[in-house]
Amino acid sequence: MKKTFVLIYILLNLAFAANSQGLKTNPQTFIAGNKEFLLNGKPYVVRAGELHFPRIPREYWDQRIKLTKAMGMNTICIYLFWNFHEQEQDVFDFTGQKDVAAFVKLVQENGMYCIVRPGPYACAEWDMGGLPWWLLKKQDIEVRTAKDAFFMQRTAKYLQKVGEQLAPLQIQNGGNIIMVQVENEFASFGNEQPYMEAVKNEVIKAGFDKVQLFRCDWSSNFNKYELDGVATTLNFGAGSDIDKQFKIFQEKYPTSPLMCSEYWSGWFDHWGRPHETRSISSFIGSLKDMLDRKISFSLYMAHGGTSFGQWGGANAPPYSAMATSYDYNAPIGEQGNTTDKFFAVRDLLKNYLQEGESLGEIPSAMPVIEIPTFYLNQTANLFDNLPKGIKSENIQPMEMFNQGWGRILYRTTLKPSAIKQKLVITEVHDWANVFINGKSIGRLDRRRGDNSIEIPASAKALQLDILVEATGRVNYGKAIIDRKGITQKVELINGKEKVALKNWTVYNFPVDYGFQTKAKFKKRENNGPAWFKGEFNLEKTGDTFLDVSTWGKGMVWVNGYNMGRFWKIGPQQTLFMPGVWLKKGKNEIIVLDVDNPKETKITGLKEAILNELNQDESLLHRTKNQNLDLSAEKPIETGAFAAGNGWKEVKFEGVQQGRYLCFEALNSQQEKDVLSAIAELELIGKDGNSISTLKWKVVYADSEEITAANNAADKVYDQQESTFWQSQAVGGKPKHPHQIVIDLGEVTAVSGLKYLPRSDKSQNGMVKDYRIFIKTEPFKM
DSSP states (O other): OHHHHHHHHHHHHHHHHHTTTTOSSSSEEEESSSSSSSEEEEOOOOEEOOOOOSSSSSGGGGHHHHHHHHTTEEEEEOOOOOHHHHBBBBBOOOOOGGOOHHHHHHHHHOOOOEEOOOOSSOOOGGGGGGGOOOGGGGGGOOOSSOOOOOHHHHHHHHHHHHHHGGGGGGGGGTEEEEEEESSSSSGGGGOOHHHHHHHHHHHHHHHSSSSSSEEEOTTTGGGGOTTTTTTTEEEEEEEBOOHHHHHHHHOTTTTSEEEEEEEEOOOOOBBTTTOOOHHHHHHHHHHHHHHTOOOOOEEETSSSOBTTOOOOEETTTTTTTSSSSOOOOOOOOTSSBHHHHHHHHHHHTTTTTOOOOOOOOOOOOOOOOEEEEEEEEEEEGGGGGGOOOEEESSSSOOOTTOOSSSSEEEEEEOOOOOEEEEEEEEEEESEEEEETTTTTEEEGGGGTTTTTTOOOBBBOOOOEEEEOOOOBOHHHHSGGGOEEEEEEEEEEEEETEEEEEEOEEEEEEEOHHHHHHSSSSSSSSSSEEEEEEEEESSOOBBEEEEOEEEEEEEEEEEEEEEEEEEEESOOOOOOEEEEOOOOOOEEEEEEEEEEOOOOOEEEEEOOOSSOOOHHEEEEEOSSOOOOOTTOOOOOOOOEOSSSSOOOEEEEEEEEEEEEEEEEOOOSSSSOOOOOOOESEEEEETTTTSHHHHHHOOEEESSOBBSSSBBBGGGGGSSSOOOOEEEEEOSOOOOOEEEEEEEEEEEEEEEEEEEOOOOOOOOOTTTEEEEEEEEOOOOOOO
């Protein structure tokens, strides 16, 4: 009887705690009604904040949830990343850091609802957009399509496992999950109706047969497909014109509730590009516009966190890898710290609370410590610690050697040659250090399109080593099939002779901590590539930021935890070190550097360094004193765009053949405006469809803003409508005309061009008069 009484007492207290937070533990309803969402039959505005539990140490989940509630949110939105839970085929893991059900229950304990986005595809600047790497072992794999039976079978199995974890937590079952997403931003990838129908059916089969389903796309592409029984939501960024974003949507869906399922509070950082920020004023302005119109939203991100380990992704085209920090310039900083943007949101949302809601208390800040400078004096040279080699006649990517992430070394022997030779690699994914007889002769960077290096003459045979580091799989668009290592071939050009190199020995260097500990460390100096090991002692623990600015390129492990990638080019020069992963007393650190560190030292700082570039090559698409000469060129089209947002289309007179495109902006819509800005350029083929941009490369831009903001010229084809090319706005402010020249990669038949102005409220740089040139040969410069 006593045990029964204690059990009843505990259950009553749990129920009371849930009710005191505003949530009920009994079944409820949440649906998309007529122009509004209905919670238990009453109008409800969703104010969600996105958190990614894999990017937050489990010990900090509760604090980050409480911070989001204190900011004024009533809901937490989450992604699941398939490759996080099934890192090996048929080996599923939902425990520990991967225990998504525990996270959702913790959200409910804090009196908040939950929106779940299970995939199979997520994006989120996460490796391969959340799709598992082992899919790439199938040579002809197609993803995000019903045409590939293997992909669909694996998708179904994954979603079934997700359902086992989360279906019992639907609001109709007494849980707190009010919405579940079907796929993610599919219209930016394709328009295959059968695929989306199939994914929707698999989500329902997985047990999400009661909850409100939804899908998200952009205002420019949401109408590419239909999905019956699924609510449609839109994604857009800070500073957007809310009425324009929903204008076409409301015409198509006049009775649907309005929701911005991703309201981008900031943006993500790329290695080698300036740190991204979004102003508080533009962010708050559009947020208030939505609140005034009772439009539901989810802040992406409320708190970004960190892409620990190998999980940072990449964009393409052009290839550009993501930094380890996912701070995102979000209201809650990477360390869980409150920012000015946090308090601006809190101050705004306090005026829009609904019945029974209140602002949560701001939880205590996590302690932050400094760590005095210490040196890593033990070294293990990579070439002295090679794992067992694998023989392979032909070059192959790392996936074919059953390796998912990390580094891979390709070794072969070159015959003697009396003359210099040219080594050509197709394709390096993503960064390579090339060695002859153990000495580095150069580095190749996929971001720059590097693919060749000179081999010295030699009367003797030479040992060729190509050490390749993967810096994140593409997480967006058609380039998502992104195998790592050397993916096609290696050739040697000797005069007029071109020979494909064969007979390779391959060495795998995976990212798991256990592998790193196998290296044999000695107390000696070493310039790399090598592992470096050290220790530091702490009297107390707390969060800190490891200063890695004197190191080259690689990865860090502390007490067995993989802290992520570093790269001297920046903008990130520190790695967030959660205090819960540190220990009082002795702590161990291992650094693998595939380049040359300046100094093998580390310091623990109280603040992150996220905006310090240390470029090893120019970001500009124009060399010094280079000028485009169009005096002898005849445009294929001249004209003027109408003012306003949205896509503008130009149809050419007949089909044009060419490889090089020049778009010239002669002036702007606003008088006296010297800027030009373009969010996206698309070319239309002779079949009326958009031409693939995977082979495109900017070869010239007269002006671009790369210091005050990340507005480089290659933003015109990055398939991200919220980013844009802008001529230089800080400093000289060059005047019109402004030109951009793109190498399409091959001679292409073109029937038209589409131009998308910047999507925020600003009118600066919107193109009015223009000229378009297309040639088969390069333009004169």
